[in-house]
Amino acid sequence: MTQKLASHSEDFSAWYNEIVQKADLADYSPVRGCMVIKPYGYELWEAVKHGLDRRFKETGHVNAYFPLLIPLSFLEKESEHVEGFSPQLAVVTHGGGKELEEPLVVRPTSETIIGHMYAQWVQSYRDLPVLINQWANVVRWELRTRLFLRTMEFLWQEGHTVHATYEEAEEETLRILGLYKDFAEDDAAIPVVSGRKSESEKFPGALTSYSIEAMMGDKRALQAGTSHNLGQNFAKAFEVTFLDENNETQYCWGTSWGVSTRMVGAIIMVHGDEQGLRMPPVVAPIQVVVVPIYRGDDEKSLVLASVAQLTAELKDAGVRVHLDQREEYTPGWKFNDWEMRGVPLRIEVGPREVAEGKLTCARRDAPRGKGKSAVLRTEVTKEVGRLLAEIQQSLYDQALAFRDSNVKEPSDYEELKEIVQDGWAYTWWCGGTQCEQKIQEETTATSRCIPLEQEGGEGPCIYCGERSTERVYFARAY
């Protein structure tokens, strides 16, 4: 476990694949394209769930659960939707030993079956809005997969709401985008850009799609969450109507939005370094690891008694603390191991620490060998809280500085080509699908999003030179 990792700076892709397995976050499964989420990775996902679920509930959303299996005919009711998802479907043709009359698809997303139910549940304007979220697994047949980033089956939340007006649906779509940004920045310490997707990048069946985009450690972009204004497309396909206050029948306006186990991949790729993972304290499965150091039985009993009390004290204070009492490894080996696993703070306790009433704290966010400090034993709870908050902020600041130094504004198309080889380009774009496709073909970079916050003004499209009023990010992406 302590052999050297692939280099983060030289071969990021190999580094990622290795660290996910070495740190026991996930494993490959015998079913091609599916993954096994191991306990350490699942705890990270639970922290993501917790952070999002809390925000959904605070804004009036409730959870529900809809069936995994969907009649194939349902998908066919919305033409863009079925076109988008058909190539990715897993199809159940047999059940209970018999061939089915109509094949069932394993849900790739649930707009259709939820639309079908909403048509029955919504009658009057009094029933609106419906603000439902679902935590579920979905399956999309993928040929090129990668642990957490793109897997055939993945876990996610999918919110599905219906409203009386376009304005309310648009407001909801943006409210959720705001929650996603909030979670990414405050909990996962990942700075993100919120913006609108281009026509060609939007969700099949949506009116408008929005996303949050984050820069990974190799400067590629990753779409970390999406929120869609579905307009009346699914309402019309599934007859989701209501009687308004004037007793007239209207179609509902819908939204859908999701964050998946990809977010775990983002946390790994944004914060990791040559030594391995670096977990933001708010979502870290283990925030503090305590490593006892001793030689001989006398020191051992002294130190172990001390760390047991320390661990209990931190636990009582609500800190997620782990005491590493393994006897088969040296302290040095453990330091490396927990660094690789990204635990934000390590506390070393030897006989000297016990005698002096001090503890040695080592921060994972600092360069190796730095970031050590002595903390008074009597102050430990307060100091650990302070250090964890500092580490959270420092990881965010590092990621922000990294992103800012790798976003550039090209003065012409040749410069854009260079920039997207190793960063993001922020540039004027006419909004035309043709220019977007040409750029993608010639650079492999895609339009990521048209940020909500624009400086205004106008400029020439980086590709065709037409006058344009919005700027966009182009980047190579996961």
Place this chain on the structure above:
Amino acid sequence: MTQKLASHSEDFSAWYNEIVQKADLADYSPVRGCMVIKPYGYELWEAVKHGLDRRFKETGHVNAYFPLLIPLSFLEKESEHVEGFSPQLAVVTHGGGKELEEPLVVRPTSETIIGHMYAQWVQSYRDLPVLINQWANVVRWELRTRLFLRTMEFLWQEGHTVHATYEEAEEETLRILGLYKDFAEDDAAIPVVSGRKSESEKFPGALTSYSIEAMMGDKRALQAGTSHNLGQNFAKAFEVTFLDENNETQYCWGTSWGVSTRMVGAIIMVHGDEQGLRMPPVVAPIQVVVVPIYRGDDEKSLVLASVAQLTAELKDAGVRVHLDQREEYTPGWKFNDWEMRGVPLRIEVGPREVAEGKLTCARRDAPRGKGKSAVLRTEVTKEVGRLLAEIQQSLYDQALAFRDSNVKEPSDYEELKEIVQDGWAYTWWCGGTQCEQKIQEETTATSRCIPLEQEGGEGPCIYCGERSTERVYFARAY
């Protein structure tokens, strides 16, 4: 919504089907046999999850996630297992537009794929025990389905552990059975019998199966949780081995255990009455509903200001409280509605209550029209806490008294036949599969479990008269 429910005492089955839909717990789905869990039902399931998950984590278990789709060949590696589950499989034959080389089954349970992974993860005795739980959906093709009780897809937790010895596996199996009993009794207010399943009722592939059994409102039994000692069966099928302290290769000893959305059905069926649901406060999505009562604008502003403050105060105290401000319904209509939905405590606030500094509290566990009391406004937080604890205890006591009065000891087989028409029979049984089958054929009652706590002694088998040393429950079951 206020039309009369089917009668709880006269047609329990119709009552159940109606209340599940009327109280917005669940709905039928367009896919035969699948259900939609609506927000109110899902919140109840979240409370079940929370109560169990906490107990698992306190006893050293961790969560993980394994793939939904399992190669068909995996199931075939354990002969009893495949025989048991084959008739119930949903099979994916096509993915990404192509026919698959090997069909994949939608997991009916995960022993096989988890066994496959454990074979790779476990090398040495130092890796043991592995104590993993998974929260997941599973699919079993069922022809006769019923919301929550028996659905094609259901949600559950499935624990899968491996150990170095038989003794440890058996200890774990019984530890979990204890947690299940603890949850059922303390959180769900459902008295249960813990016991061993007969040979014919055990899990396909297990050495020994245990269950908790509860009596529903119609005196039928429901298996509310199971815990299995798998012996080395799956370890042998999947080569899950470890090097012991003497460096010798050994097969691991396994367990698996699960509680599903059936538990929600049990909560409905144990506590419900003629008026509808009765939710135990510990798991109730809404513990307290506040209903304002007023005529005219003056009273309205007075009362609404008062209930807003009351609701905020209870919320701050950690009570799950809901304020029913709907204007289109009368207070009387609301009383019926919340009774039907089973909210444990209702607080009525009118101008008189505001003037006198008192509140009217109505308990759902008391007979209709009784259970009202006046509570001082200044004491409300304390009093609500006390009342909720009393209601929790009272629901448990009522269920226990009901069960105790409907378990009878037959003196001969004729008497057993009568007892199981309307209750449970507790009786000596030789343990023979033949006697068990005859009883089932002649009475439709099945052996539920051989309770762990036995009075000792011996007696004649109720069917064949052979000397036997254990007693068993026979009952008609869900």
